[in-house]
Amino acid sequence: MDRFGLVCLLLWSCIIIIVASPGQPQTTTLTSTVSKLSKTDPLNTLLLQGFNWESSKSYFSWYNVLKGIVDDAAEAGITDVWFPPPSQSVSPEGYLPGKLYDLGSSKYGSEQQLKDAVNAFHQKGIGTVGDIVINHRCGTKQDDEGYWCVFEGGKGDGSLDWSPWAVTVNDKPFPCGSGHADTGADYIEAPDIDHTNSFIQADLSEWMNWLKSNVGFDGWRFDFAKGYAGNLLGGYIQNTSPKFAVGEVWDDMAYGSDSRLAYDQNAHRQRLVDWVHSTGDRAAAFDFTTKGVLQEAVKSSELWRLKDSNGKPAGMIGVLPQKAVTFIDNHDTGSTQNMWPFPSDKLLQGYAYILTHPGIPTIFYDHFVDGNLKWEIQNLMAIRNRNNINANSNCRILTAEGDLYMAAIDEKIVMKIGPRYDVGKLAPPYPEYRIAASGNDYCVWEKNSYSAE
Numbered sequence: 001m002d003r004f005g006l007v008c009l010l011l012w013s014c015i016i017i018i019v020a021s022p023g024q025p026q027t028t029t030l031t032s033t034v035s036k037l038s039k040t041d042p043l044n045t046l047l048l049q050g051f052n053w054e055s056s057k058s059y060f061s062w063y064n065v066l067k068g069i070v071d072d073a074a075e076a077g078i079t080d081v082w083f084p085p086p087s088q089s090v091s092p093e094g095y096l097p098g099k100l101y102d103l104g105s106s107k108y109g110s111e112q113q114l115k116d117a118v119n120a121f122h123q124k125g126i127g128t129v130g131d132i133v134i135n136h137r138c139g140t141k142q143d144d145e146g147y148w149c150v151f152e153g154g155k156g157d158g159s160l161d162w163s164p165w166a167v168t169v170n171d172k173p174f175p176c177g178s179g180h181a182d183t184g185a186d187y188i189e190a191p192d193i194d195h196t197n198s199f200i201q202a203d204l205s206e207w208m209n210w211l212k213s214n215v216g217f218d219g220w221r222f223d224f225a226k227g228y229a230g231n232l233l234g235g236y237i238q239n240t241s242p243k244f245a246v247g248e249v250w251d252d253m254a255y256g257s258d259s260r261l262a263y264d265q266n267a268h269r270q271r272l273v274d275w276v277h278s279t280g281d282r283a284a285a286f287d288f289t290t291k292g293v294l295q296e297a298v299k300s301s302e303l304w305r306l307k308d309s310n311g312k313p314a315g316m317i318g319v320l321p322q323k324a325v326t327f328i329d330n331h332d333t334g335s336t337q338n339m340w341p342f343p344s345d346k347l348l349q350g351y352a353y354i355l356t357h358p359g360i361p362t363i364f365y366d367h368f369v370d371g372n373l374k375w376e377i378q379n380l381m382a383i384r385n386r387n388n389i390n391a392n393s394n395c396r397i398l399t400a401e402g403d404l405y406m407a408a409i410d411e412k413i414v415m416k417i418g419p420r421y422d423v424g425k426l427a428p429p430y431p432e433y434r435i436a437a438s439g440n441d442y443c444v445w446e447k448n449s450y451s452a453e
Contacts, residue, residue, distance in 0.1 A: 042244055042284070043322060043390040046381065047129070047362040048073055051084040051108075053335035055365075056092040061109030063117040069369065074124035076378045077385045078363070080244060081121055082129040082221050084108050086211070088154060090138045093331075094131070095223060096190050098138040099154025100207050103215070111215075118216040127243060130217035134204055134236075135227030136190035137166075147176035149191055153207075160203050167191040183229035195232040205239035212240065219244030222283070226251060230278025237282040246284040246325045246360075249275050250332075253292045261296045263305060265289050269316045276323045287324040287359060290315025291333070291342070294353055297405070298346040303418050306353075307400035313357060321358035322391045328354065329364045345440075348376055349417040352442035355380040356415040357407070358393045379437045383444055387412045398426055414445045 050069075055062045062084070073081060085094030088105035103111035118128045139148035143164050153160025167177025171192045179194030186192065194200060211217045220240070225233055225247030237245050249272055254262040269289040276285050293314045297305040305314060312318035317326060328350040333340040342350050347367060354361045355377075361384075367373050383389075389409055398406040404420040414428045419441050433445040 041390075042360070043392055044079060045244060045360045045391070046077055046079045046384070047246075047325065047360060048078045048081045048368060049327075049330055049362055049364050050081045051331065052364075052366050053093060053331045053337050055084060056094065056107035058108075061113045062107075063109035063113040066117045067120045070120045070124055070126070072368075073121070073126060076368075076381050078126055078381075080127040080129050080219060082362075083114075083118070083131060083217070085131040085133050085223070086114055086215065087133075090190075095133055096136075096138050097133050098140050099152055100137075100160050101210070102154030115215055122216060127218035128216060129219040129221050129244060129246075130208075130211055130215070131223060132208065132220045132236075133223040134193065134195075135184070135224040136187045136192050137162075138190050143176055145176060147174055147191075149174060149176035153203075160207060162200070162203075166193055166197065166200055168194045182227075183232065184227040185224075187224055187227050192227060195228040201232070201235060201239070205236055208236065208240045212242075218242065220246075222247040225249050225275070225283075225285075230275050230283075231280070234279035234282045237279065244284075245282060246286060247275065247279070249285050250288050253289070261292060261305075264309075265293055265314060266308070268292075269314075269319060272316050272324075273320045276320065281323070284323040284325050284360060285316065286330075286362075287316040287326045290317055290324065290326050290354070290359070291328070291340075294350055295328075295342045295346070298349045298417065299343045301403050301419060303405035304400045304402060306405050307397050311397060313395055313397070315359075317357060317359040317395075321393075324359040324391070325362055326354040326357070326359040327362040327364065328367065330362075334364060335366060347373060348439050349442050351377050351380055352415055352417055352437070352439075352444060353405075355384050356389065356409055356413060356444060358389075358391055358395055358409075360391050376437065376439055380444065383413060383436050383446055387446060389413070412447055415443070417442045 050066050051062060058065060085097060086103050086106055087097045088099040088102035090096040090098060092107040103114060121128050137151055139150050140152045141150035143149045149164040149167050151162040164176045165178050167174060168179050168182040169177050171177045172186055173188060174191040180196045182192050183196065219242040222233055226249045233247060253268050254265055256262045272285045272289060276283060293305050297303045308314045308318055316324035328342045328347060363377060367377060393410045396408045398408060404418040406416040406426050408414045416423060428445045431448060434448050435443060436446040437444040
């Protein structure tokens with residue numbers, strides 16, 4: 001297609017997109033995406049992270065805030081919502097938990113408000129994922145040596161009441177433990193728990209099953225999953241039978257001598273794959289490889305990074321997409337922590353990539369409710385759903401150059417990101433394809449023959 005033809009198509013699409021600009025959603029497109037896909041099939045999961053780093057400080061109960069987005073989530077085709085850690089915690093965000101059974105002391109709201117929010121999502125057919133923080137735990141009392149290594153469960157019947165025997169031996173900086181050696185990475189802010197102990201395994205499994213029956217959680221997100229062996233985490237999944245489970249395994253990527261991200265990230269993504277296999281393939285993993293490669297590629301106009309040496313996507317989605325949970329940012333990498341943020345002016349390029357590609361996409365709360373992003377993200381979600389793009393979809397990379405990346409997915413849609421406007425003969429033929437979404441440096445075409453039923 002010549003430049004004039006592509007310009008005409010893009011201008012035509014802009015007229016469509018303007019109709020669906022913030023404040024004026026194109027309801028005929030978006031309402032049709034109330035998902036007809038199976039909510040129990042992990043391949044069709046579309047995950048929404050329902051909080052950011054500041055949510056615990058909300059003037060209103062955060063659980064009530066989540067209730068307020070139920071209709072939007074359902075209309076957008078979200079299948080599952082990831083909730084923040086629900087238990088009493090030394091830190092307001094919930095990641096230094098103490099009394100695990102105490103759901104009433106959470107800074108996110110009361111136990112009843114939590115149950116009401118979970119139920120509200122269930123009423124719309126949306127699953128709920130609990131954030132499970134069990135690698136480490138904060139004691140409520142000091143032991144004889146003065147360390148905070150005496151734990152109370154918060155239930156009053158002895159459940160999850162532990163002593164220093166529950167802490168890994170030689171834990172740093174909490175040398176109070178008499179348990180077995182740690183099976184993973186150290187967590188320096190709280191005592192690491194000995195997950196090889198069968199009593200601890202049973203106690204925690206009972207608590208997680210209680211979260212399912214008492215609160216209604218359907219799945220798990222495991223925090224700091226690299227802190228204990230994958231087979232032990234897999235045991236918790238086996239004992240609790242969640243519909244969905246994903247682990248946070250965040251470690252360093254490869255960098256060159258110039259301190260820039262290396263092109264070859266095979267070892268990094270292989271560690272994610274190995275971890276998934278270590279759980280008995282019971283858990284998925286957040287695809288930190290794709291995040292790192294994608295954000296560097298769009299930031300530096302080095303979109304050649306998105307194709308590996310075998311012609312496949314460069315992240316975990318290129319080797320084990322059905323277990324790769326993709327994301328642009330979360331409460332750690334973005335939000336107010338901003339540890340490893342995606343370029344703020346490239347966010348829609350990022351979503352155009354993960355929402356059209358294989359893997360299990362995650363939408364970050366901040367982006368889902370942002371009026372400048374919301375409708376374009378939801379339009380991309382609509383395209384994914386109505387074309388039945390899923391975690392195992394086939395991705396055929398058409399080109400990956402400095403300023404242009406294009407791919408065909410399941411031969412149903414074609415997408416492009418990058419500043420190059422004229423894509424020449426790579427543009428899919430009109431009228432077989434139509435532009436379904438376009439914006440700053442991205443475009444998505446879909447076949448006119450898609451079924452919207």
